[in-house]
Amino acid sequence: MTSFTDVEVLRYTAFSSDPAGGNPAGVVLDASGLDDARMLAIAAGLGYSETAFLTEELEPGRAYTIRYFSPFAEVPFCGHATVATAVALAERNGQPGDLVFETPAGTVPTTVTVADDGVYRATLTSVEPHVEEIAAADLTEALAALDWPAGDLDPALPPRIAYAGARHLIVAAGTRERLADLSYDFDRLAALMRRLDLTTLQLVWRADPTTFHVRDPFPVGGVVEDPATGAAGAAFGAYLREHGSVPDEAVVTLHQGEDMGRPGVLTVELRAGERRIRVSGTGARIPDGSA
Incomplete structure (x- = not known):
């Protein structure tokens, strides 16, 4: 966990099971009290290409609104931060399975599985391309x-x-x-x-x-x-x-x-x-x- 005063910011990598590989993302599992300026400041302070913020829990443990910020600006959708968030939720809740993220770009269903060796894998389904x-x-x-x-x-x-x-x-x-x-x-x-x-x-x-x-x-x-x-x-x-x-x-x-x-x-x-x-x-x- 990276400390940003009163906000818990987790760090996960996506598209690799090795923390030194893939794309690192910040993950804030409870951003309900954060405004845009605070989310942007956290993303800029962390310095990763994106940080994901869960701003509302729509269905306990299963459905959330999510927003994504780069160090410069908000982006409508980020795949690697979605994967990172899904894995973080599965580890935190101890429940691999189906999730739904309501993103600024639309609804993104995501499924998390865990292999026998303990490696988590997330699959997202895009919006209409x-x-x-x-x-x-x-x-x-x-x-x-x-x-x-x-x-x-x-x-x-x-x-x-x-x-x-x-x-x-x-x-x-x-x-x-x-x-x-x-x-x-x-x-x-x-x-x-x-x-x-x-x-x-x-x-x-x-x-x-x-x-x-x-x-x-x-x-x-x-x-x-x-x-x-x-x-x-x-x-x-x-x-x-x-x-x-x-x-x-x-x-x-x-x-x-x-x-x-x-x-x-x-x-x-x-x-x-x-x-x-x-x-x-x-x-x-x-x-x-x-x-």
Whole structure:
């Protein structure tokens, strides 16, 4: 637990069972007495890409309203903080099972299971997704901010903006080396993302038909790069289905955080006849005194 005077702030990692991997999130299980300024101050003080706040218990132990703050601003939905919160609730209540989170983006059902070795795993179901074109001038500006030549992209996976609770620009690199070389203009990319209402860029490289390596710049949240991004994973699942890049029934594996030294794995599931995307991953408490 991290102390913020009278507020209990838990720290969990999502999309890894190793506290040193995945994406760390702050979790406040009782934020009923906090206003927006206080929640933003806690998120900024913690410094993680997002902190989740349960602002109301709608059904004891099962349904909650939840809000998410980066160090800079509130975001409508955050996948890794949802996974972290679900695992924290399951550990606190001793009840793995079904949860419902009412987020600013909509209702997100989440299920927590625990394996024989004690590892917790959470699966969230996204809100209704959609995919849209990006204007040529906006794509040119994004590539300029990234310092990525257009010739370095994968022509089989054209850039698109995808939404599954938050908006993400998906850009596919042609090689793993291109993806690994990420040194971008923070302010320039942030300005474009604010104008297009983007939460992250989802930069991807396809290793095989259902395996991808991904990276997510997050300058609008005050973070250079997000280590594991569940909301973007859900949006990417919607993109893959819309583009016909995977079958209607598919399980896609995303490897994220390797280039940051915080490896994590996201599982993205598409089901035939169902538009919403499932994203799952393990989670673990970060011990006090750890980074």
